[in-house]
Amino acid sequence: MDMKLAGRRVLITGASQGIGEGLARSFAAEGCRLALTARSADRLGALAAELHAAHGVHVDVLALDMTRPGAIEEIVAFAGDADVLVNNAGAIPGGTLWDVDEARWRQGWELKVFGYINLTRALYPLMKARGGGVILNNIGNGGQNFDFNYIAGSTGNAALMAFTCALGGRSLEDGIRVVGVNPGPVGTERIVKVMKNHAARLLGDEARADELLAAYPLGRTATVEEVADLFVYLASPRSSYTSGTIVTVDGGITSKRSVA
Template identity: 85%
Template sequence: MDMQLKGRRVLITGASQGIGAGLAESFAREGCHLALVARSGDKLQALAASLRAAHNVQVDVLALDMTQPGAIEQVVGFAGDIDVLVNNAGAIPGGNLWDVDAQAWRKGWELKVFGYIDLTRAMYLRMKQRGHGVILNNIGNGGQNPDFNYIAGSTGNAALMAFTCALGGRSLEDGIRVVGVNPGPVDTERIAKVMRNHAARLLGDESRAGELLAAYPLGRSATVAEVADLFVYLASTRSSYTSGTIITVDGGISSKRSVS
């Protein structure tokens, strides 16, 4: 199916690895021109070279720590006028209320929660001037499933869900769509590390992480492509009536509630 995205300019944060790199691949495959931001310049350059060679698209990169003062302004200047913003940067640390101290909590939120909000604030106004745009927030199903042992992430993700719905509820008045995606576990190195930590805590042996994974739907995590391709659809005109909502991709984990 042609997503009618060829030639659109897409800004992706946290683009150097994991879901971010998968997003870049999926949008490049559709003929989009990319503006990629992440901390790791080497990884960004390698990804950009691969995408240019494989898909013959323009790929611009900016190596930047988005938590530094003035970073949002740098990203806006680098990206220019874009058609699609994908907020993807950041990972909030796991742990309970006492594992995650005040400094770690704020550091985690600085990039993922406030970074999303601040970049959206800036890019929304540019999109409004042009009369069109799409803003997609990669959030995570922790916001739907409050977890004692992921308290900072659960709370931050819930805040981003509310932010997305509040803004996207009226954004079509400005020709802009705002949508959130809540992936569950995705087959990335980050999730592999999380699963090893869970196995060490719950089973006393990090090498038993596969036993925990077997309990997931289909006995596995989602693939990066299964998540990234959804973003492509949501960015396209084929999804032009979608705004102010959250799409969950977790194999039913968030809905798997039972009294039996």
């Protein structure tokens, strides 16, 4: 199916690994022009070369730490003409209220929560002036499944869900769609570390992480491609009536809760 995205300029933050890298691959396969940001210049450069060779698309890269002063302005100068913004950078630390001190809590929110908000604030008026655009927020189903052991992440993700819905409820008046995606566990390097930590805590041995995976739908995590392809559809004109909502892709984990 043609997603009608060829030639569109797509800005992806946190694009050097994990879901961000998968997003870059999926949008490149649709013929999009990419603007990729992340901390690692080496990873970005290698990915850009690979995508250009495979798909013939133009790929610009900007290596920076989004939490440092002036970073948002640099990104706007780099890709303020983006038709699609995918907010993806950041991982909020796990742990209980007493495990995550104020400094680590603020550090996690500075990149993921305020990073999403501040970049959206900067790019939205530029999209509006050009007649429209799409803003997609990669959030996570922790915002729907309140977790004592992931309290900073659950709280931050819930805030981003509210932000997405509040903005996206009015944004079509400006020709802009704002949509959130809540992946559940996805097969990335990060989830491997998370599952090992869970196995060590719950089973006393991080090598037993595969036993925890067996409890997930289909006995596995989602693939990066399954999540990235959803973003491509939501960014496309084929999803032009979608705004102010959250799409959860977790194999039914969020809906499986039961009182019995």
